Amino acid sequence: xxxxxxxxxxxxxxxxxxxxxxxxxxxxxxxxxxxxxxxxxxxxxxxxxxxxxxxxxxxxxxxxxxxxxxxxxxxxxxxxxxxxxxxxxxxxxxxxxxxxxxxxxxxxxxxxxxxxxxxxxxxxxxxxxxxxxxxxxxxxxxxxxxxxxxxxxxxxxxxxxxxxxxxxxxxxxxxxxxxxxxxxxxxxxxxxxxxxxxxxxxxxxxxxxxxxxxxxxxxxxxxxxxxxxxxxxxxxxxxxxxxxxxxxxxxxxxxxxxxxxxxxxxxxxxxxxxxxxxxxxxxxxxxxxxxxxxxxxxxxxxxxxxxxxxxxxxxxxxxxxxxxxxxxxxxxxxxxxxxxxxxxxxxxxxxxxxxxxxxxxxxxxxxxxxxxxxxxxxxxxxxxxxxxxxxxxxxxxxxxxxxxxxxxxxxxxxxxxxxxxxxxxxxxxxxxxxxxxxxxxxxxxxxxxxxxxxxxxxxxxxxxxxxxxxxxxxxxxxxxxxxxxxxxxxxxxxxxxxxxxxxxxxx
Amino acid sequence: xxxxxxxxxxxxxxxxxxxxxxxxxxxxxxxxxxxxxxxxxxxxxxxxxxxxxxxxxxxxxxxxxxxxxxxxxxxxxxxxxxxxxxxxxxxxxxxxxxxxxxxxxxxxxxxxxxxxxxxxxxxxxxxxxxxxxxxxxxxxxxxxxxxxxxxxxxxxxxxxxxxxxxxxxxxxxxxxxxxxxxxxxxxxxxxxxxxxxxxxxxxxxxxxxxxxxxxxxxxxxxxxxxxxxxxxxxxxxxxxxxxxxxxxxxxxxxxxxxxxxxxxxxxxxxxxxxxxxxxxxxxxxxxxxxxxxxxxxxxxxxxxxxxxxxxxxxxxxxxxxxxxxxxxxxxxxxxxxxxxxxxxxxxxxxxxxxxxxxxxxxxxxxxxxxxxxxxxxxxxxxxxxxxxxxxxxxxxxxxxxxxxxxxxxxxxxxxxxxxxxxxxxxxxxxxxxxxxxxxx
Numbered sequence: 007x008x009x010x011x012x013x014x015x016x017x018x019x020x021x022x023x024x025x026x027x028x029x030x031x032x033x034x035x036x037x038x039x040x041x042x043x044x045x046x047x048x049x050x051x052x053x054x055x056x057x058x059x060x061x062x063x064x065x066x067x068x069x070x071x072x073x074x075x076x077x078x079x080x081x082x083x084x085x086x087x088x089x090x091x092x093x094x095x096x097x098x099x100x101x102x103x104x105x106x107x108x109x110x111x112x113x114x115x116x117x118x119x120x121x122x123x124x125x126x127x128x129x130x131x132x133x134x135x136x137x138x139x140x141x142x143x144x145x146x147x148x149x150x151x152x153x154x155x156x157x158x159x160x161x162x163x164x165x166x167x168x169x170x171x172x173x174x175x176x177x178x179x180x181x182x183x184x185x186x187x188x189x190x191x192x193x194x195x196x197x198x199x200x201x202x203x204x205x206x207x208x209x210x211x212x213x214x215x216x217x218x219x220x221x222x223x224x225x226x227x228x229x230x231x232x233x234x235x236x237x238x239x240x241x242x243x244x245x246x247x248x249x250x251x252x253x254x255x256x257x258x259x260x261x262x263x264x265x266x267x268x269x270x271x272x273x274x275x276x277x278x279x280x281x282x283x284x285x286x287x288x289x290x291x292x293x294x295x296x297x298x299x300x301x302x303x304x305x306x307x308x309x310x311x312x313x314x315x316x317x318x319x320x321x322x323x324x325x326x327x328x329x330x331x332x333x334x335x336x337x338x339x340x341x342x343x344x345x346x347x348x349x350x351x352x353x354x355x356x357x358x359x360x361x362x363x364x365x366x367x368x369x370x371x372x373x374x375x376x377x378x379x380x381x382x383x384x385x386x387x388x389x390x391x392x393x394x395x396x397x398x399x400x401x402x403x404x405x406x407x408x409x410x411x412x413x414x415x416x417x418x419x420x421x422x423x424x425x426x427x428x429x430x431x432x433x434x435x436x437x438x439x440x441x442x443x444x445x446x447x448x449x450x451x452x453x454x455x456x457x458x459x460x461x462x463x464x465x466x467x468x469x470x471x472x473x474x475x476x477x478x479x480x481x482x483x484x485x486x487x488x489x490x491x492x493x494x495x496x497x498x499x500x501x502x503x504x505x506x507x508x509x510x511x512x513x
Numbered sequence: 514x515x516x517x518x519x520x521x522x523x524x525x526x527x528x529x530x531x532x533x534x535x536x537x538x539x540x541x542x543x544x545x546x547x548x549x550x551x552x553x554x555x556x557x558x559x560x561x562x563x564x565x566x567x568x569x570x571x572x573x574x575x576x577x578x579x580x581x582x583x584x585x586x587x588x589x590x591x592x593x594x595x596x597x598x599x600x601x602x603x604x605x606x607x608x609x610x611x612x613x614x615x616x617x618x619x620x621x622x623x624x625x626x627x628x629x630x631x632x633x634x635x636x637x638x639x640x641x642x643x644x645x646x647x648x649x650x651x652x653x654x655x656x657x658x659x660x661x662x663x664x665x666x667x668x669x670x671x672x673x674x675x676x677x678x679x680x681x682x683x684x685x686x687x688x689x690x691x692x693x694x695x696x697x698x699x700x701x702x703x704x705x706x707x708x709x710x711x712x713x714x715x716x717x718x719x720x721x722x723x724x725x726x727x728x729x730x731x732x733x734x735x736x737x738x739x740x741x742x743x744x745x746x747x748x749x750x751x752x753x754x755x756x757x758x759x760x761x762x763x764x765x766x767x768x769x770x771x772x773x774x775x776x777x778x779x780x781x782x783x784x785x786x787x788x789x790x791x792x793x794x795x796x797x798x799x800x801x802x803x804x805x806x807x808x809x810x811x812x813x814x815x816x817x818x819x820x821x822x823x824x825x826x827x828x829x830x831x832x833x834x835x836x837x838x839x840x841x842x843x844x845x846x847x848x849x850x851x852x853x854x855x856x857x858x859x860x861x862x863x864x865x866x867x868x869x870x871x872x873x874x875x876x877x878x879x880x881x882x883x884x885x886x887x888x889x890x891x892x893x894x895x896x897x898x899x900x901x902x903x904x905x906x907x908x909x910x911x912x913x914x915x916x917x918x919x920x921x922x923x924x925x926x927x928x929x930x931x932x933x934x935x936x937x938x939x940x941x942x943x944x945x946x947x948x949x950x951x952x953x
Contacts, residue, residue: 109842111722111840111841111842112840112841112842112874112875113726113841113873113874114874165628166628166629167669169669169675170628170629171628171629179932183928184928185928185929185932186926186929187929189838189909189911191925191926191929192904192909192910192922192925192926193907193925194838194839194907194908194909195840195843195907195909197840197874197875198630198838198840198875198909198911199629199630200618200630200678200681200682200911201909201911201922201929202682202910202911202912202913202919202922202923202951203682203683203684203686203913203923203933203951203952204678204679204680204681204682204683204686204687204933204936204937204951205675205678205679205681205682206929206932206933206936207675207678208674208675208676208677208678208679209674209675209932209936211673211675212669212670212671212672212673212674212675212676213650213667213669213670213671213672213673214670214672214673215673216673216674217673219673229871229874232726232727275573275574278575279575279699279771279772280771280772280773280778281728281771327727327785328781328784328785330781330784331781334774334777334778334781337774338773338774341773388651388667389651389667389669390651390663390664390665390666390667391571391574391576391663391664391666392574393573393574393664394574394662394663394664397662428626428628430575431574431575431576431666431696432666432667463655464655464656466662467655467656467660467661467662467663468655468662468663469651469654469655469656469661469662469663469665469667472651472653472670472671472672473671473672474672474673475672475673480672483654483655486654486655486656487653487654487655487671487672488646488647488648488653488654488671489645489647490653490654490671490672493647493674493676493939494672494673494674496939497674497936497939500935500936500938500939501932501935
């Protein structure tokens with residue numbers, strides 16, 4: 007199915023001929039980039055690039071008049087940012103890339119969806135500010151990580167997830183109305199996510215984002231945070247062999263190995279109780295080895311050592327306000343480490359963090375995780391207390407060995423991350439596995455592995471994941487989550503009665 | 514009045530009301546009720562006073578789960594017994610429902626623990642207008658509540674919707690919350706309460722915002738001399754003395770040390786406080802300048818709720834308050850504008866409390882117009898006019914309790930109000946919850 011000439015002409019009149027195309031070679035370059043994922047993918051009927059909220063509104067009104075589905079995309083890393091059926095218009099927001107305001111007094115920045123981390127972060131850092139920067143690499147859309155995807159980051163322990171910092175928003179509803187949320191609703195500026203009465207903000211972002219199913223967010227204010235660490239840092243060399251040092255005598259990174267998961271859990275909670283450290287994470291050991299190396303050969307050389315010496319790595323980043331406080335935090339950290347049996351990693355491994363401080367900023371070496379066969383996938387992705395997330399982690403051996411032993415996934419059974427938030431009030435778990443995406447047989451095993459993980463969690467009554475937007479998985483899990491899928495469907499029907507905004511679910 | 518004892522009874526009451534087209538209004542706190550949120554002559558009251566169990570306190574993971582009828586008078590001692598504290602409002606009424614306080618967006622005293630405006634609220638159990646039960650966040654599943662292995666503390670979701678956010682600020686119009694989980698914090702091992710006095714509100718607002726941006730103080734709020742006296746006086750006779758001796762504005766900041774080396778933390782953080790004060794040309798004291806030895810008394814009073822027979826804000830008989838939210842850059846300016854608008858009200862009867870929230874990114878301003886019962890109507894008219902004028906200046910009234918204010922704020926953006934009505938229709942399709950409130 008392709009757009010009629012008449013509709014194409016109407017859309018062209020909104021954005022100009024240079025910002026819309028239905029040429030095959032253009033559309034081919036804007037298809038989903040992870041074809042190994044088990045979804046049904048389609049080529050868009052056309053791709054359009056609006057430059058303003060009003061243009062987005064006008065496009066959506068035409069979609070409504072002509073029953074055309076629409077999907078929005080920016081960086082295109084998510085499979086849900088591409089058409090899943092014929093008759094779909096792909097709205098690419100990359101032209102809307104302005105940092106509209108940085109307000110250092112009221113501590114927020116107003117951005118458009120096309121603003122990338124590599125664009126916003128340096129602007130803020132040089133003024134002594136930061137934000138909940140998702141660990142997705144420099145090219146990710148800031149707004150998308152705050153509103154539409156998960157947005158997990160490496161600094162959640164001393165701060166929180168991106169959704170906590172989402173403030174006023176301007177968005178176009180699936181029916182083509184421009185809606186302003188939070189304090190914008192009463193003309194009071196961008197600073198607050200909630201206006202009078204029940205907050206419309208709740209519709210736009212829960213644990214996950216809704217992947218464009220409730221409309222198109224065209225501007226959002228996000229809270230900016232104090233920069234944990236110095237404003238300045240030193241860069242040496244060129245990627246992939248670059249090094250980044252912080253110019254500060256009041257920051258430090260420590261890398262420990264934990265004797266077991268209980269020890270890691272206790273250490274995190276005890277640090278949280280005394281509110282020390284800027285970042286603490288029980289990190290992935292496989293991912294760590296991949297990030298520490300710049301070739302497959304180097305990885306395979308290092309990996310046996312990491313398995314032996316760092317099966318349960320705990321990364322602790324101290325970034326207080328003074329050298330005096332650093333000494334205080336170090337004293338408490340080592341006290342807790344001794345109580346819980348943590349062992350300092352070898353100095354060369356610990357030093358890798360100290361000369362790659364971009365790990366805590368814009369993570370520049372993430373693409374390395376694709377090296378081992380190209381296929382990787384995070385699962386579980388739920389959050390609850392630190393204790394509960396470690397319980398979930400402890401259950402991984404119950405189902406994983408079958409798949410590491412039969413070669414479905416890379417043999418790294420403990421490759422999960424537990425990232426605490428808000429000084430240990432919650433934590434998030436991510437089980438990351440790698441596989442050969444070129445082998446179709448492996449694809450079947452991967453699906454089975456994912457289901458085995460889910461079945462184990464359900465059998466144990468764990469909250470290890472939560473359903474997402476309205477899709478097939480949500481339909482499957484909804485009955486176990488208070489019929490969430492039915493409430494979500496009612497909301498969709500109320501706000502998108504024609505079912506046009508990224509309708510992933512097949513009816 | 515309905516007095517359910519458990520969630521099943523709440524579901525039954527709601528289903529019956531829906532089938533008969535009867536309206537319900539929830540009420541969780543003990544009297545007196547300061548606002549009109551739970552007042553609705555066209556609805557029957559569903560009181561949660563018998564659902565008053567503290568369901569769980571976890572010292573290890575720092576949270577508590579309480580039924581809707583649990584009050585601050587119940588919860589604070591129970592938390593203290595386990596070395597914990599709640600992030601509660603400044604001197605809350607002992608009879609105030611903890612759940613209602615969070616849902617009503619009351620200001621909290623320790624804003625460094627607030628990452629979002631909904632904090633410290635975590636998960637909830639709610640009965641919607643259809644009588645259906647729902648649980649938010651990680652309380653949603655996948656296991657039934659009784660069998661869940663989770664701690665049920667993740668506030669977001671389930672899924673891509675923040676269901677708890679629809680309940681906050683809703684004045685009971687979206688659903689009836691039967692229990693809620695809230696964050697608890699480790700009680701400091703030691704702390705010092707400091708007083709920073711000034712006649713320039715703007716400098717105190719700026720200082721409080723900066724201090725919280727770096728998470729330096731625990732308790733943090735600004736009082737004018739009227740509310741300083743109202744909050745801390747032993748009795749009415751002392752109130753005038755305190756009002757006269759207190760500075761026009763006082764910023765109260767608590768610096769805390771926790772279980773390990775508390776004195777060391779207090780020393781370091783007191784140094785930060787000193788440095789930040791100096792940048793504003795201010796100094797901190799351990800007692801107000803003209804009230805020698807008063808610090809320890811205030812310190813003790815702040816650590817608990819108000820257990821006086823007459824709540825501290827009602828000692829003079831009646832009260833009409835004005836509640837708004839502002840970003841730091843506009844807080845002092847809007848407060849000054851409000852004071853001018855209320856010039857006809859006696860200055861000695863105008864209490865002002867400014868509470869920084871969400872790590873200093875906003876201030877909740879509370880203007881308390883103290884009056885006699887006889888003068889209340891006139892005072893309310895003055896307050897209504899002041900609210901309208903302040904709204905035009907850009908103040909955010911996110912807690913509109915009067916009809917006039919509701920009409921004003923929801924009338925400002927008909928598209929947003931229509932979206933809120935769509936939400937209402939999803940969760941309360943027959944409109945049985947607190948009809949006539951807000952824009953419903």
